[in-house]
Amino acid sequence: MAKQWDVVIIGGGLSGLVGANCLTQSQLSVLVIEKGKKFGGRARTDSINNQLFNIGPHALYKKGEAKSILEQLGIELHGKSPKLGGLLIDEKVKYSAPFNPIGVFTTCFFNWKERMQWIKALVKILNTKTDSISQQSFLQWVEGVSSSKSVQTVLLSLGRLATYCHAPAHVSAKVIVTQLKAVMSGVIYLDGGWQSMIDQLYNKALMKGTEVRSHQTVKQILPMFSEKDTAFDITLANGESISTRNIISTTGPRELLKMLGEYAPSVMKDFFAQMEPVKGATLDVALTKLPDPSKLFALGIHAPLYYSVHSTYAQLSEHSNNVILHVYKYLQPDELVEAKSVQLELEQFLETIQPGWKQYEITSRFIPYITVNERLPLVGDELRLESSKPAVPGLYLSGDWTSPYSILSEAAVSSAQQAAIGIIQKEKS
Ligand SMILES: Cc1cc2nc3c(=O)[nH]c(=O)nc-3n(C[C@H](O)[C@H](O)[C@H](O)COP(=O)(O)OP(=O)(O)OC[C@H]3O[C@@H](n4cnc5c(N)ncnc54)[C@H](O)[C@@H]3O)c2cc1C
Structure with missing residues (x-):
């Protein structure tokens, strides 16, 4: 009889490797399958010359959830x-950026009235209760914070910096302001690049018994429903079949729909297919x-x-x-x-x-x-994500698009921890 795994993790990027590490204390058998030659996904670092x-x-993010979870896992x-400050550039004109006290008071981008409005805007970011703005777009929020076009423009740039999202009229103010708060507490650039984090996660998972396979692509996930439980048959691109009781999928939403094919519940299909990266x-x-x-x-x-x-x-x-x-x-x-x-x-x-x-x-x-x-966080996504996630028992989703409240590594890491906790609880009950 072929082995049945307790957990198969599809994808060996940041989310997959964090998920594997969160499961190492559980005694569950875990296999990570990565389609690339190298592990790390978008968090890898390439050595060029x-x-x-x-x-x-x-x-x-220094005060973010990702850093805290990684540290709990023993990742150094x-x-x-980076120092706050730098430049704002409009066409070819350079201004001091108002991102530190000197910049606020010396930048020629603002007049005195705008400087005061800018300080108020920074305080507003810190004090905003993000639950209260879940129905607003980031642009609506920005327009409510200041009437000055200059202040609005810098707030929009700061939103882009914190989230990489460039669609202020559509993105959720809640998600963007949450990330902005995290950025305002500072960030770190990692020695050795993000690969240093990936290498430690990979080595720790391996040392604790996780099995890993690279250069293998999952083509299909076949759920096998029974009265007692759901199990899954996973088919790889090379035709091999793997059996497991639980899956953490860390792929993007479209790849997930492809792997599930006709077994993708309609609540997932409609929403995931519309997601834009x-x-x-x-x-x-x-x-x-x-x-x-x-x-x-x-x-x-x-x-x-x-x-x-x-x-x-x-x-x-x-x-x-x-x-x-x-x-x-x-x-x-x-x-x-x-x-x-x-x-x-x-x-x-x-x-x-x-x-x-x-x-x-x-x-x-x-x-x-x-x-x-993998997901531009739109207003209204929060509820739709909550309702579509538990659609197939035993199938857990993680990755930077799967968290209703955050994006980027914050979401990739926290959703992986959530998925691992969900599996451990399910297997105990
Ligand atoms: C330019 C750029 C800048 C960024 N800057 C920041 C930043 O400053 N701060 C921040 O927090 N985040 C940043 N990010 C985002 C961060 O890199 C990602 O959110 C994070 O790495 C995503 O991890 P993940 O595991 O969710 O996804 P991925 O890294 O995409 O991992 C998914 C893995 O699944 C594998 N896979 C896919 N399909 C299959 C399949 N069918 N079978 C097997 N394996 C499969 C893929 O090969 C991949 O390795 C940035 C990203 C980019 C590209």
């Missing part, structure tokens, strides 16, 4: 927090030096652009003088991307901040269209 590139700019998170374009750059070492962070004001030097705060190269930075464009849902022109836009943005950077280039990588989060 010995320079460590995360998949675009990655920052972990080394790295430093959060997309962006990233230019990851390694330089031998920065032409202007004082410029470490900048946000576009009307252009949805980001620039940050990560290596000042995290070890990302064997040579401590080398510079690793990211330039990023936040894309709107359905935005058509002409790769060459977006690359040029990012390079020109970098040129505005670091004139002559090209002559110091060691290597760079441009990714024109990447999924940052």
Whole structure:
């Protein structure tokens, strides 16, 4: 008889590996199946010419749930927090960013009245009870916070920075403000990139008996309902069949629907098929030096652009003088991307901040269209997610799109812990 696993985790990204670690105390047999050659998913770090590139700019929230859960699992998170401040860039005009006290009082982007409104807006972010804004879009919330167009514009940029979402009229104010609160408590850039977190999670899971398989794709999930329980038959792309009592699926929503095929309950089908991912374009750059070492962070004001030097705060190269930075464009849902022109836009943005950077280039990588989060968190998603999740007993969903209240790594990690707790409770009862 083929072995029946207690739990199969589909996907060996951050969420899958956190799920595996949360199950290690349970005595349940756990198998992680990852379709990529490497584990880590979008949280992996690539070494290119010995320079460590995360998949675009990655920052972990210092006071977030993800960091706290990772630390409970014994994951060591080394790295430093970038200083608040930097620049706001409107066309080619540079202003001090009002993200620290000096910036607030010196920036020419605001007049005195707007400065006061900006301070009130920052206090408002911290004091907002997010449950009270679950029916509002982020844009509605921003318009309610300040009547000044300049203050609104900076709030919208800050929302993009905190969440990567660039659809303020549609996204849930509750989710965006929750993430904004987390960002305002600071972030860290990790030494060794996010791979350091992935490697520790992977090694710990393996040491505690989790089995892992890479380069294998799950094609189908077949639920087998009986009066007592549900079990699952999983079919891999190579035709192999695997039997399990529980599944944690960490794939995106469309992949999940494909794997379930006709067994996807209609409550899932309609909602999951409509979900749109959060997309962006990233230019990851390694330089031998920065032409202007004082410029470490900048946000576009009307252009949805980001620039940050990560290596000042995290070890990302064997040579401590080398510079690793990211330039990023936040894309709107359905935005058509002409790769060459977006690359040029990012390079020109970098040129505005670091004139002559090209002559110091060691290597760079441009990714024109990447999924940052599998779900753009729309107003109203919260209730629909709650009602569609438990649709198949024994099938648990985790990943950055599955949490009603958060996104990004915050959701990937917390939803994995929730899924593991759910399975442990089910198996005990
Ligand atoms: C440019 C960029 C910047 C980001 N910045 C931040 C940031 O600053 N802060 C933050 O918190 N988050 C950030 N994120 C988001 C963060 O990286 C993700 O939310 C997180 O890594 C998602 O983890 P996950 O496990 O849910 O999904 P994934 O990493 O996508 O993992 C899912 C895994 O499942 C595998 N898989 C899929 N289908 C199958 C199948 N059929 N069979 C087997 N395996 C399968 C995939 O190969 C993948 O490895 C950023 C992401 C990007 C792209």
